[in-house]
Amino acid sequence: MSLHVDALPPSRRRAKSSSGRSFLTWLDLKAAPYLLVSPYYILFLVFGLFPLAFTLYYSFFDYDLTGTVEWTGLGNYAAMLGDSAFWRAVVNTLAMFLIATVPQMLLALLLANALNKRMKFQLFVRLGVLLPLVTSVVAVAVVFTQLYGRDWGVVNWVLGWFGADPIDWKAERLPSWLAIATMVDWRWTGYNAIIFLAGMQTIPKDLYEAASIDGASRRRQFWQITVPMLRPTMIFVVLNSTIGGLTLFAEPTTFYNGNVHGGTTSQFQTVSMFIFEQGFREFDYGYASAAAWLLFLLILIGSAINFLLIRRIGGNR
Amino acid sequence: MTTISAPAGTRRRTKASSGATSLWTPTPMTRLVLAVTIIISAFPLYYMIVIASRTNTEATDMPPPFLPGGNLGENVQRVLSNPDAHYLTGLTNSLIIACTVTVSVVLISTFAGFAFARLQFKGGKVLLLLVLLTMMVPLQQMGIVPLYRLMVSLEWVGSIKAVILPFLLNGFGVFLMTQYTQQAVPNELVEAARVDGASTLRIWWNVVLPAVRPGMGVLGINTFMLIWNDFMWPLIVLTPDNPTVQVAINSLNAKYGTDYVLIFSGTLMSILPLIVVFIAFGRQIIGGLMEGAVKA
Numbered sequence: 001m002s003l004h005v006d007a008l009p010p011s012r013r014r015a016k017s018s019s020g021r022s023f024l025t026w027l028d029l030k031a032a033p034y035l036l037v038s039p040y041y042i043l044f045l046v047f048g049l050f051p052l053a054f055t056l057y058y059s060f061f062d063y064d065l066t067g068t069v070e071w072t073g074l075g076n077y078a079a080m081l082g083d084s085a086f087w088r089a090v091v092n093t094l095a096m097f098l099i100a101t102v103p104q105m106l107l108a109l110l111l112a113n114a115l116n117k118r119m120k121f122q123l124f125v126r127l128g129v130l131l132p133l134v135t136s137v138v139a140v141a142v143v144f145t146q147l148y149g150r151d152w153g154v155v156n157w158v159l160g161w162f163g164a165d166p167i168d169w170k171a172e173r174l175p176s177w178l179a180i181a182t183m184v185d186w187r188w189t190g191y192n193a194i195i196f197l198a199g200m201q202t203i204p205k206d207l208y209e210a211a212s213i214d215g216a217s218r219r220r221q222f223w224q225i226t227v228p229m230l231r232p233t234m235i236f237v238v239l240n241s242t243i244g245g246l247t248l249f250a251e252p253t254t255f256y257n258g259n260v261h262g263g264t265t266s267q268f269q270t271v272s273m274f275i276f277e278q279g280f281r282e283f284d285y286g287y288a289s290a291a292a293w294l295l296f297l298l299i300l301i302g303s304a305i306n307f308l309l310i311r312r313i314g315g316n317r
Numbered sequence: 318m319t320t321i322s323a324p325a326g327t328r329r330r331t332k333a334s335s336g337a338t339s340l341w342t343p344t345p346m347t348r349l350v351l352a353v354t355i356i357i358s359a360f361p362l363y364y365m366i367v368i369a370s371r372t373n374t375e376a377t378d379m380p381p382p383f384l385p386g387g388n389l390g391e392n393v394q395r396v397l398s399n400p401d402a403h404y405l406t407g408l409t410n411s412l413i414i415a416c417t418v419t420v421s422v423v424l425i426s427t428f429a430g431f432a433f434a435r436l437q438f439k440g441g442k443v444l445l446l447l448v449l450l451t452m453m454v455p456l457q458q459m460g461i462v463p464l465y466r467l468m469v470s471l472e473w474v475g476s477i478k479a480v481i482l483p484f485l486l487n488g489f490g491v492f493l494m495t496q497y498t499q500q501a502v503p504n505e506l507v508e509a510a511r512v513d514g515a516s517t518l519r520i521w522w523n524v525v526l527p528a529v530r531p532g533m534g535v536l537g538i539n540t541f542m543l544i545w546n547d548f549m550w551p552l553i554v555l556t557p558d559n560p561t562v563q564v565a566i567n568s569l570n571a572k573y574g575t576d577y578v579l580i581f582s583g584t585l586m587s588i589l590p591l592i593v594v595f596i597a598f599g600r601q602i603i604g605g606l607m608e609g610a611v612k613a
Contacts (some may be wrong), residue, residue: 032517033438036428041444043425043486048451051460051467058462114350117343127599128355130606134595135362136546138563139584142570143361146368146577152377154364190358191606198607208340218340239453247458250548250563258571272458272549280553285462292459299455 059289065282076290086291088266089274090298092177096252096270097245097302100181105238108189109230112196113222126197129190140187141254148179170255176268183251188244192237199233200226231310238306246299247272271295362588369393369581376577392582401572403558404583407565410477412590414484414561415544422487422540423533430494431525435507436517445495452488457550468554475556484544490536497532498525535605538598542591562587 062072080086115126132140147154148169156166169179203226211221249272252262260276262269269277271291279288343351368376370389375382396404432438433445464483465474473479502525510520551561557568566587569580595602 028516028518030438033432033436033441036432036436036517036521037444039425040429040448040486040491043482044447044451044488047464047483047486048454048456048460051463052454052456054463054466055460111350111354114343114347116341117347118341119343119348119351123600123603125351125355126603127595128358129351130599130603131355131358131362131595134542134591135588136563136584136591138546138548138566139365139588140361142566142580142584143365146581147361147364152379152381154381157380186357186361190354194603194606201607212340243453243455247455249458253548254567254570257574258567275458275461276549276553279462280465285466289462292462296454296459303453 055289055292058285059293061286063283063285063287072286076286077294080287080290080294085266086271086274086294089262089269089271092173092262092266092268093246093248093270093272093298095173096177096181096184096248096268097242099177100184101238101241101245104185104189104192104241105234107185108192108196108237109227111189111193112200113226115193115197116200126194130194131190132187133191135187137187137250138254140183141251144179144183144186144251145255170263171267173267176255176263180248180251180255180268183255184245184248188241192241195237196230196233199230203229227313231313234310234313235307238310239303242302242306243299246295246302249273249276271298365581365585365588368577369585371578373576373578376581388578389582392578393586395579396569396583396586399569399579401557402565402569402583403560404562404565404586406558407560407562408586410555410560411545411562411587414477414480415541417481418484418544419537419540421485422490423537425485426487426490426494426536427498427526427529427533428521429491430496430498430529431502431521433491433495434498435502435504435525448488448491452492456486457483461550461553464550465553474554475559477555477559477561479554480551480561483550484547487540490540493536494529494532497529501528501532531601532605534598534601535608538594538602538605541594545591 059076060071060073062070062075111129115129119125146152148156150156150166150168150170153169155169156164159167167175169175207225207229208221211225216224248270252268252270253260253273255268256263260269260273260281262273272295275288275291275295278284278291364383366389367382367385369392371382371386372388375386396402429448433441468474468479471479506524506528507520510524515523546563547561548563548567551564552567555561555564557564560568566580566583569576569583573579
């Protein structure tokens with residue numbers, strides 16, 4: 001009996017022997033899988049596909065504050081390409097993404113390498129590294145905004161030891177980008193290190209043993225064994241960071257006391273904040289929708305570039 | 318599972334071959350890096366407590382205070398009684414939203430994961446691929462305008478229904494539970510139950526559910542933290558008098574920008590549930606993260 005069962009996939013076997021039996025059998029075998037996955041796809045239709053399609057539809061219309069709606073075709077997109085406010089948001093987003101991500105990846109790699117050693121209190125150390133993740137984004141931003149305060153902030157106080165003048169972190173582009181990038185890094189470096197650590201533990205130890213017998217230094221082993229072998233994990237981490245970084249919203253918004261304008265001259269307004277401002281402060285739904293599609297395009301391009309970059313890392317070694 | 322047992326394997330191997338032992342023992346540099354990292358990780362949280370337990374005059378002292386003071390109770394009182402923040406409402410709303418979404422997402426994902434991993438049906442592969450594709454799209458940012466207009470026409474703006482329902486869509490959950498079911502539920506077990514005449518729903522309840530419980534836990538913790546932290550959509554669709562806890566902090570931040578101790582006390586209370594989850598399930602969180610990473 002059991003031999004016979006193993007030979008055929010269960011659902012097909014049952015369906016054959018019971019064809020035309022009761023409705024209940026049909027329901028149980030043929031319909032059940034679809035019923036089980038249906039809640040997800042119903043949600044996907046209503047809250048995923050429908051908004052996505054309508055964002056595209058809205059982006060072809062011009063909405064103004066009086067409530068008139070007019071077809072403009074690609075007018076919103078054309079206007080946006082010449083809109084310096086949009087481009088400023090794009091530059092801000094990309095700059096903060098780069099300033100945050102490049103050091104973050106290197107730090108996370110080094111940290112993961114350190115975590116990969118044998119040590120006491122292993123769980124405690126890992127939890128300590130992951131601690132920032134359990135802090136809510138708004139909470140992180142509140143604390144860091146205080147730390148970066150112009151007059152009473154800890155960062156300026158420490159810089160003062162070295163004779164530096166207090167920096168007005170919110171006022172200029174570069175300092176505000178740096179401040180926001182550190183918030184992102186503080187929250188995510190430990191998380192990414194734990195992910196890298198998981199990847200490192202799948203690398204066969206024999207490789208390292210062979211390398212050290214051949215006299216390769218630890219540093220060389222790290223760059224020539226660990227990093228290339230981590231490529232699959234790295235793709236996962238970098239793509240995640242790309243999506244997260246290009247849709248940055250909570251940190252810069254909280255940095256300017258909950259205002260989506262991103263500073264007096266929008267010096268740290270991201271594209272997500274721009275979409276929010278256009279849609280829910282100016283009520284220009286069409287323009288906001290067009291910006292959302294351009295953001296999506298940006299994410300696709302960013303992901304593709306990063307994917308290709310990572311594939312090259314260690315690819316020719 | 319494999320990743321968790323890996324360190325044990327490491328230990329055995331390094332013991333066996335004495336030449337490689339030095340590779341896996343931490344150098345002083347390693348210890349220093351880890352110690353500094355943990356201090357940096359913990360400092361902002363500690364500083365939150367310091368400021369939340371001080372007065373505003375002390376908070377703006379130079380040099381800044383680095384030890385907790387005695388005003389925490391008073392500051393917490395001020396947050397709770399603040400007329401603009403509706404803090405307690407926000408806290409309650411966040412708990413209701415996070416719990417409802419977590420339970421629903423875990424159930425929906427466990428159902429779908431079972432179907433994708435262990436049932437054969439036409440179109441299953443394509444449907445699963447669709448899930449993976451949607452994980453790459455930031456739906457929340459992409460679809461906010463139509464979603465908001467949908468909520469307006471349903472007259473749900475200002476109600477927590479408007480926050481709960483869109484958050485039920487979670488492609489990562491379906492993906493994770495499909496992976497987990499494939500690993501934790503042997504095909505033979507499902508087939509044996511079939512032979513015994515169990516219905517699909519019964520198999521789910523008696524065979525699948527007990528086996529995938531750890532995966533459900535990991536997904537549940539992840540979802541809870543994700544939803545508790547979400548900021549943009551609640552900010553759009555809720556009103557300040559019926560907020561989530563993040564929106565309540567935002568109201569404090571926007572109206573009382575220089576009342577640091579007030580904002581910090583509100584912020585400190587908002588992360589308490591997360592700290593509780595972290596302390597209670599720390600081991601599972603790390604295990605789940607590491608497993609998920611290797612699978613993906």
